[in-house]
């Protein structure tokens with residue numbers, strides 16, 4: 495029995511070797527096969543659907559393992575910036591207390607969630623950023639956001655403001671690829687992870703002079 499298996503295995507190995515030498519799959523074919531194998535190992539469950547595996551231009555261009563071409567990077571950034579939905583009524587700010595709660599929470603988007611309502615989601619910001627110094631547990635994939643508003647001279651967020659840093663921060667939170675084509679940061683507004691009101695609260699956490707982040 496064991497000998498039979500060994501013989502079959504040896505024959506198969508030889509056949510694969512011959513096939514490999516004669517017509518090896520191209521790298522594109524291998525990519526396709528890998529993508530198909532990954533797709534086949536997942537299924538829709540609850541709110542978590544297999545369509546999450548579909549890559550858009552930026553994701554595909556940043557997943558090759560090589561450098562992204564300059565013209566592609568520019569297109570990804572332009573499309574990301576054009577996708578930003580600016581806040582209704584020009585109201586950029588909420589309150590930093592809710593902002594801290596959202597920044598701390600890493601939950602949401604799982605198949606056990608009853609609905610895909612964004613208000614159930616957190617931003618998971620501490621996973622990649624230092625923000626309030628009181629929180630000692632944070633990741634360092636992204637830069638420290640401690641004193642984010644203070645360092646940029648923000649002294650008032652109660653009046654409507656056209657300060658470029660306010661626009662930049664909103665757009666970065668809405669779609670991080672607007673400024674870095676291959677950003678590792680989630681695209682909170684664009685991917686419907688957080689809604690407009692939640693992003694306002696985060697804006698206050700980062701920019702409000704009264705927020706503990708800016709003490």
Ligand code: HEC
Pocket residue numbers: 597617618619620621622623635636637639663666667670674676677678679680682696700
């Ligand atoms: C998976 C990691 C990750 C998560 C989660 C994440 N970020 Fe980031 N963030 C980054 C990286 C990396 C950068 C550096 C620029 C880039 O590559 O996009 C960045 C940049 C930023 C910047 C720009 C900083 C500057 O000085 O220009 C801001 C603001 C920011 N993040 C805020 C947040 C907030 C608020 C959250 C949560 C709602 C968050 N980030 C969640 C990775 C992350």
